[in-house]
Amino acid sequence: DQQVKQNSPSLSVQEGRISILNCDYTNSMFDYFLWYKKYPAEGPTFLISISSIKDKNEDGRFTVFLNKSAKHLSLHIVPSQPGDSAVYFCAAPPGTYKYIFGTGTRLKVLA
Amino acid sequence: DVKVTQSSRYLVKRTGEKVFLECVQDMDHENMFWYRQDPGLGLRLIYFSYDVKMKEKGDIPEGYSVSREKKERFSLILESASTNQTSMYLCASSVTKIGTNTEAFFGQGTRLTVV
Numbered sequence: 371d372q373q374v375k376q377n378s379p380s381l382s383v384q385e386g387r388i389s390i391l392n393c394d395y396t397n398s399m400f401d402y403f404l405w406y407k408k409y410p411a412e413g414p415t416f417l418i419s420i421s422s423i424k425d426k427n428e429d430g431r432f433t434v435f436l437n438k439s440a441k442h443l444s445l446h447i448v449p450s451q452p453g454d455s456a457v458y459f460c461a462a463p464p465g466t467y468k469y470i471f472g473t474g475t476r477l478k479v480l481a
Numbered sequence: 482d483v484k485v486t487q488s489s490r491y492l493v494k495r496t497g498e499k500v501f502l503e504c505v506q507d508m509d510h511e512n513m514f515w516y517r518q519d520p521g522l523g524l525r526l527i528y529f530s531y532d533v534k535m536k537e538k539g540d541i542p543e544g545y546s547v548s549r550e551k552k553e554r555f556s557l558i559l560e561s562a563s564t565n566q567t568s569m570y571l572c573a574s575s576v577t578k579i580g581t582n583t584e585a586f587f588g589q590g591t592r593l594t595v596v
Contacts, residue, residue: 379521402582413485413571413587414524421582459524461585466577467512467531468539469585473523 373397374462376472384480389447391475393460398441400462404469405434405445408457417458418445450479484508485588487572493594500559502591504572512575513555514585515539515547517568524571530555531577562595569593 526539
């Protein structure tokens with residue numbers, strides 16, 4: 371069973387603080403992972419990815435950490451801004467063609 | 482920039498109607514996808530296509546069919562719309578992964594309401 375799971379449906383964080391969004395997966399053969407951000411009434415947009423051979427990837431305020439032994443990845447946003455308020459999905463490719471997504475975490479950054 | 486365009490932002494259809502959702506991408510991507518997004522369920526794959534005239538079932542294909550007659554266009558068809566197909570439908574495209582991180586690019590979504 372190939373799954374990615376996001377167990378926290380929502381998260382609220384004060385502006386300027388760190389947001390940490392978590393994702394667990396079941397298939398140790400995934401070769402990379404992705405994070406997407408989605409605003410209401412819009413399609414998801416790609417945010418950041420990480421290869422399974424790395425344990426960290428950073429892009430500006432966004433850092434993704436991968437813990438392969440725990441089958442866990444996390445997205446850190448520092449500092450959080452009100453414009454970061456959105457639903458965040460983790461995703462992985464179970465094979466050559468398609469992508470599977472988690473259920474999403476709704477982040478609310480409070481001004 | 483990759484552009485994935487869905488033909489409608491909002492649609493309201495009646496139960497039993499045949500519904501066509503159209504998607505066009507302009508980056509010559511081999512792969513195209515249809516997902517639906519529902520609260521608490523995330524993005525679930527309905528169908529995908531890795532080449533013209535090729536299609537594969539995703540996780541929830543029941544009640545849907547697809548058509549890919551041209552590389553840039555992927556259509557989702559609801560044969561007989563039902564109220565449980567009320568959802569946000571998202572089309573996406575990607576290149577075929579060849580060992581490097583590649584992402585899917587999404588359209589703006591179609592909010593379908595079946596009454």
